[in-house]
Amino acid sequence: MAVYTDVGEAELVEFLSGYDLGQVLSYKGIAEGVENSNFLLRTSADTFILTLYEKRVDRNDLPFFLGLMQYLAEHGLSCPLPVQRRDGEALGELAGRPGAIFTFLEGMGARRPSPANCRAVGAAMARLHEIGRGFSMHRANGLAMTAWRPLFRSCPDRVDEVEAGLSAEIEAELCEIEASWPQGLPSGVIHADLFTDNVFFLNGELSGIIDFYFACNDLLAYDIAITLTAWCFEADGSFNMTKGAALLNGYQSVRPMTEAEVEALPILCRGAAMRFLLTRLYDWLTVPDGSFVMKKDPREYLRKLRFHRSVTRAGEYGYSPSGGRA
Numbered sequence: 001m002a003v004y005t006d007v008g009e010a011e012l013v014e015f016l017s018g019y020d021l022g023q024v025l026s027y028k029g030i031a032e033g034v035e036n037s038n039f040l041l042r043t044s045a046d047t048f049i050l051t052l053y054e055k056r057v058d059r060n061d062l063p064f065f066l067g068l069m070q071y072l073a074e075h076g077l078s079c080p081l082p083v084q085r086r087d088g089e090a091l092g093e094l095a096g097r098p099g100a101i102f103t104f105l106e107g108m109g110a111r112r113p114s115p116a117n118c119r120a121v122g123a124a125m126a127r128l129h130e131i132g133r134g135f136s137m138h139r140a141n142g143l144a145m146t147a148w149r150p151l152f153r154s155c156p157d158r159v160d161e162v163e164a165g166l167s168a169e170i171e172a173e174l175c176e177i178e179a180s181w182p183q184g185l186p187s188g189v190i191h192a193d194l195f196t197d198n199v200f201f202l203n204g205e206l207s208g209i210i211d212f213y214f215a216c217n218d219l220l221a222y223d224i225a226i227t228l229t230a231w232c233f234e235a236d237g238s239f240n241m242t243k244g245a246a247l248l249n250g251y252q253s254v255r256p257m258t259e260a261e262v263e264a265l266p267i268l269c270r271g272a273a274m275r276f277l278l279t280r281l282y283d284w285l286t287v288p289d290g291s292f293v294m295k296k297d298p299r300e301y302l303r304k305l306r307f308h309r310s311v312t313r314a315g316e317y318g319y320s321p322s323g324g325r326a
């Protein structure tokens, strides 16, 4: 349940007095999400999303996130647009937290993505990468490859309780990833959390992308690796090459990958699986049972990591050099 901060009606009315959004009709907490508190807000003007930023989001990063959403929306990517107050600011303070209001996006995440969904998300991600070239703000990736070992070290000494031998497996894997991580690939603005719950579909068409709170500057192909890892495995843990090909072809229909990116895809996928294995592992071992923070199973990403370790070339993900070309 992602409502960590309660909002009283009087303080909400006071907060809204800075906007031209009419009268509050209703507001209710949204269960989905992990990081922040989100409310569905209906006013006499329209329906909106009210987000209160919780402790895990650094408030110094908020201008980057809000600025990026505004820039992408203004350049044709469907994503929430931060609503400005009368004084021109989009960020305010509510219930002791930084807060902002966003336009509401219609649609729902694909629970079991089809190859067509995968193609659409690949193309949308490439559009995001292309549009992002013109965005002038910069944010280093706080969860970049160099942050994984310190994150692993900060996990309590109970990693092997999750699975026997896990600590040694992660240690060995980190050494290989660190030694083989690619240098000099094209970089730019990436979403970095393009999971199925963050991409909405309406009537079979991709209607928008949400949740830019891990967005940062990093390797574009690392974003492809994250998305491929999130979208193209089945519930039984098997990789679906049809979906992989669809996602990569969709991406390449907008932005062809360079040869170096294609070659690096297997190691980037190992990194992507490691990043989500570690954040999930940390939460699994540190967040108390019964807490509001939704813990996700780290073993899902351990299985994905093991698959990626067996891959030697991008063709095994469904990549084909002509992919995306008409």
Ligand SMILES: Nc1ncnc2c1ncn2[C@@H]1O[C@H](COP(=O)(O)OP(=O)(O)O)[C@@H](O)[C@H]1O
Pocket (backbone or CB within 6 Å): 002, 030, 032, 033, 034, 035, 036, 037, 038, 049, 080, 102, 103, 104, 105, 106, 197, 198, 210, 211, 212, 213
């Ligand atoms: N602009 C939006 N339009 C429609 N629904 C939204 C919007 N932003 C968030 N939501 C809803 O709120 C949920 C949580 O949002 P998300 O940004 O993923 O939260 P968190 O950052 O806490 O993970 C989403 O799954 C979706 O249901």
Ligand SMILES: N[C@@H](CCOP(=O)(O)O)C(=O)O
Pocket (backbone or CB within 6 Å): 033, 034, 035, 193, 195, 197, 198, 211, 276, 279, 280, 296
């Ligand atoms: N996608 C991450 C967790 C972050 O959750 P989100 O609700 O912010 O997308 C994971 O699955 O580990």
